[in-house]
Amino acid sequence: MTQTVAQPTGLDGTAGRRLVILGVAASDCHVVANQLIAYALRGQGFEVVNLGACTPVEEFARAYRTHPEAEAVLIGSLNGHVHEDLRDLPEARRSGRIGCPVVVGGNLSVGSVKDPSSASRLYDLGVDLIVEDPDDLPAVLDRLRETRAEEARLARSPVS
Amino acid sequence: MTQTVAQPTGLDGTAGRRLVILGVAASDCHVVANQLIAYALRGQGFEVVNLGACTPVEEFARAYRTHPEAEAVLIGSLNGHVHEDLRDLPEARRSGRIGCPVVVGGNLSVGSVKDPSSASRLYDLGVDLIVEDPDDLPAVLDRLRETRAEEARLARSPVS
Amino acid sequence: MSPSSAAPGVLPGLRESAAYITGLGKPTVAAVLAGARDRGRVALQPRCGVGGHAEMKALLLALEAAAAPDVLTLTIDSHTRLRRFDRAARTLAARPRDLNGYPLVNHGWRRGRELNEAVGAPLEVRHGSPDPRALFDVAVAGGITSFEGGGISYNLPYSKDVSLMSSLAAWEAVDRSCGALADLGVVVDRELFGTLTAVLVPPSISLAVSVLEAVLATRAGVKCVSIAYPQGGHLIQDVAALEAIPVLARNHLPAEVQVHPVLHEFMGVFPRQRGHAEDLILYGALVARLGGASKLITKTYEEAAGIPGTRANIDGLRLAGRANSPLLGGLLSVDRDRVREERGWILAEVAEIVEPVLARDRDPAAAIVEAFARGTLDIPFSASRFARSAIVPKRDAEGAIRYLSAGALPLSRATLRRHHELLYGRDGSGTPAGSPLADLTRDINYFPHLFGEEPM
Amino acid sequence: MSPSSAAPGVLPGLRESAAYITGLGKPTVAAVLAGARDRGRVALQPRCGVGGHAEMKALLLALEAAAAPDVLTLTIDSHTRLRRFDRAARTLAARPRDLNGYPLVNHGWRRGRELNEAVGAPLEVRHGSPDPRALFDVAVAGGITSFEGGGISYNLPYSKDVSLMSSLAAWEAVDRSCGALADLGVVVDRELFGTLTAVLVPPSISLAVSVLEAVLATRAGVKCVSIAYPQGGHLIQDVAALEAIPVLARNHLPAEVQVHPVLHEFMGVFPRQRGHAEDLILYGALVARLGGASKLITKTYEEAAGIPGTRANIDGLRLAGRANSPLLGGLLSVDRDRVREERGWILAEVAEIVEPVLARDRDPAAAIVEAFARGTLDIPFSASRFARSAIVPKRDAEGAIRYLSAGALPLSRATLRRHHELLYGRDGSGTPAGSPLADLTRDINYFPHLFGEEPM
């Protein structure tokens, strides 16, 4: 992880408060990246609700209920168990209990030879994006926010 | 190679002079074992005509011509080339230019995984015996001499 | 936490297990360690664990056949560690390869015995469970004679909201069982996980936690303690830390308890290129030898990528095994004066940290819980809410791990001054230039950086 | 000896070959060695040679892909070495796997180029030919920039009845071609085979022969000389011998010639068990680093069994590569005082041996021939009739190789007394108990014995 210079990130000139929910998947205790990411995002002007290690989907959903303005839920997983750990994600997405984009990063399968089906299995579970380098997160969050704003605009305007 | 205590080796009580022809195969320069074997056999009472490294079959045959009393020709080969190096042996045996048993020892094929057909290919070339441990040579030579004496006796007696 | 309802099968009693172990016809881990120490060898042990039972057996057999480690391992999967036995069961049924370890509780003690009987080396269970009681019971029933962890070291790095009080209680139960087994003639080795969170752990933190766990364990009846220290990467510091272990044992533990220094080959971020990883593996192994470790836990050249394949694991063991070469005597050495000085400081720091907790009139478990709450005991990068993680470690110019901030640790002024000087120079001239995050990241990526690998 | 009639194909001229090499787009071996020396690295090189062309190419590609040695090798088969090209041709046609090396003369220079172009590392031809002219011509035409051997070192250990006079003349022709190539801008590295008969070669014999060959080579125009010394197994002696090489170069060779110390990993009887062999391989590699070698020729754990497979060769290179680890600086060392003392003795012995031969008014080649005839130059275990082999080497109590008998070598009384004392102790108390043959055999089997392997 290299550092990019912290930039106050505002979209369309609107500066306002930007919040993300961060945590590590349910069976996983690796928190070093998690803590560095929280520190870096805060430095870049984000409010970070960091749930830390061993966070079940249910706990992410509870945090989302408290913070419905969250721009994204960012989930790290290093131990290879991401698929089982996100097993309840489809239900949480379907029911709207997690209503913002879900971004996943880390080491996403068991073993030194990575499972090529890991990504598609994650998308099937309702993950929106897989991000490798945490340094990309601010840009990724900007993009996600833009897309959502665009979608909202389209939904509001009756032009088909 | 471990040492056995030198024993004056006599057969049937007969002590007499015992001679062997020793050498290393034609393309092969490994002489350490050769020199140790010569030293050891001499210590055990043998007369050793040591032709040393790089000895073609023809040179063994010439030595046999000079020493027809030789009990055996002992050929070492370490470099893996024993079969090509003994290519002229069948002819030398057939023609009687090597008229005593031929014993071979060493590293008898190329490669760290030894070729299981190596021994049979050597027997096909007219090798009488393959000996692994040079310490076994005195006993082997005793046995060979015994067999030859037995054969000679049988050949002489008209029984059967 | 309540005893597991998911642990299948009726377990044999301790007495039956002890008889089984005695009759197994192979040495216990404790015996292997004592033998290694007596012969001046470093015993070797891989980490290894896969989900499927047949695959686990094949893995152990392959490792033993090709690399003959002194001790073999069952590394347990993350679900089991956290008592999510139903999750482990589900993955085991659906996609066993998705498990990052062997779910021993689900497989059950009979299969543990089967594994045990398949190989000549004794087994250790390596896991990371704040409450390991179900796992321990199955392990012992399976004839396993070494069990890693402790109420601090397998809680704070491994879970988020298990209180120290409850994890210490769970581990006390385990340690009492070890005591009972010792009475039955079976000494179970208890390896304390001084590695903690593995990333930039100051030696005195690692050793202080291990001393506290060792005191608790031996009071509960444990007769063989392995004190594991994670290679930090600085030769003098690592050798000094290993050498401090026997001294700490003499100072804090009953004389009749066997204590073994153990080195964990570098546990932080590994270089990715194979040659670089191999350099680090050999380095770690040589440090174990120089520091007098009884045992070394090996890494592999696939460490950065993921759980290693069998081949990489074998190669890692073979390479580390060179540390036991009889040919290196004349060319391995370390500056013993510097080691002695560093060891003195480490011992002083450990004393400053543990002595308040071990003060005569207190219950050590309660004192530990309180100290972590107040931050007078602490670890960096805690996964758990029950430690403050106010410590900020930093590498000095030579790469040794120092306290940039010691949080609320009760370190003396002399100690703090030394760390400050080592980081900033006596005149403050060595003040690092980068941002704190950049500095910390570089220290975490010390070895990839040293080898000039591109940042991830 | 007459020029080969069997060497097939019309060879390009030296000028064409030089242009080809310059245009090849890869460094020469000499450039690689200079680069290694400048960066304080030990360059690595395997031995490798198989009969078939496709197999040879695959072998080089596999070694480069998996272990990236700095220099690659074509090891030549024994028939070709002895100019038995017809035998090589016959085996190549009938059973290429029965060849113990690559018959380059039979394959021809175009295939040499094909091999050269297939890999990034430059190639050396390693052989053992008393008369290498045909081989050299094909090698150069193939774009190969390093050629091993010399008129003494590739005669006496490698053939029985090639006179030194003729081998020195043949090698002078080779060295003159190197001079001509240097004039055309291509520096060919000439590695001198100080390993000789590989078994218990006293360092001063190895170095004396190399000095003589180096003097001849540089007088003939050679601009880059690698002086190869075979690891004997005693740390101080081996480091001292390697360190003696630059001193000898300064004393005997023109300043503008590049001279590289090269270590051949132990060339005598290798231990058979893989772990033991690997201990020896790592040891050798570390000795190369400590002795400041520019290059190391590696061995494999299959050495005792036979020509190694690709996998073993790769593993040998990888293991030896650890010697270049940046992590070992603080823990590798050698007693520099003892090295200095030993080096002093080695230099004195070499001077005693070579100076009479290099006396100002004599033709060195003729002097060499005469000295070997008289035994004032000699090697142990000569395969050739043209050396007396009156030298009897013996390991002292520490394992260093000493002269039990120095034959007719013109060693000083002080030198001889030292060897005697080192073998027998100052008061003669260390007199060995066994028979001479038993003692010698044990010394030959030093490493298998040290590792407690059963005698063969």
Ligand code: B12
């Ligand atoms: C330190 C460490 C530990 C420490 C963790 C301490 C702690 N509480 O944090 C300890 C020793 C406790 C530990 C334990 C375990 N570990 Co661990 N550990 C490591 C190690 C050495 C470094 C991880 C680290 O801190 N890196 C530094 C941080 C900054 O980077 P990072 O975590 O690698 O993450 C990078 C990216 O993945 C990404 N990223 C990470 N999270 C996120 C999140 C988002 C949103 C985004 C966008 C990006 C992102 O950004 C980071 C920077 O590039 C790695 C191996 C390695 N890399 O060298 C193994 C490793 C991750 N561990 C591993 C395993 C399996 C475990 C265990 C399950 C034990 C086991 N079975 O072997 C247990 C965990 C138990 C559990 N319940 O999960 C495996 C994972 C294997 C796999 N996926 O195939 C690894 C790869 C080791 C290995 N080769 O086996 N481990």
Ligand code: B12
């Ligand atoms: C020393 C040595 C050399 C020296 C030899 C010096 C000399 N003039 O003697 C040098 C460096 C010159 C050399 C050169 C080569 N060598 Co070489 N060498 C060795 C080495 C290291 C030791 C051999 C030795 O002296 N052993 C000590 C003696 C006492 O034992 P021994 O020779 O092993 O023999 C034992 C048995 O085989 C048996 N035995 C031997 N001869 C006989 C004869 C009889 C009648 C009997 C009964 C028993 C017997 O008794 C001995 C004691 O147990 C071996 C590897 C090893 N063993 O570690 C390689 C080795 C023998 N060499 C080998 C090769 C291939 C060569 C070369 C062809 C180069 C190449 N292509 O790699 C050249 C030879 C060129 C040629 N024209 O033949 C290979 C053979 C490979 C194979 N068969 O697959 C070996 C095994 C190395 C390897 N792994 O590649 N070598």
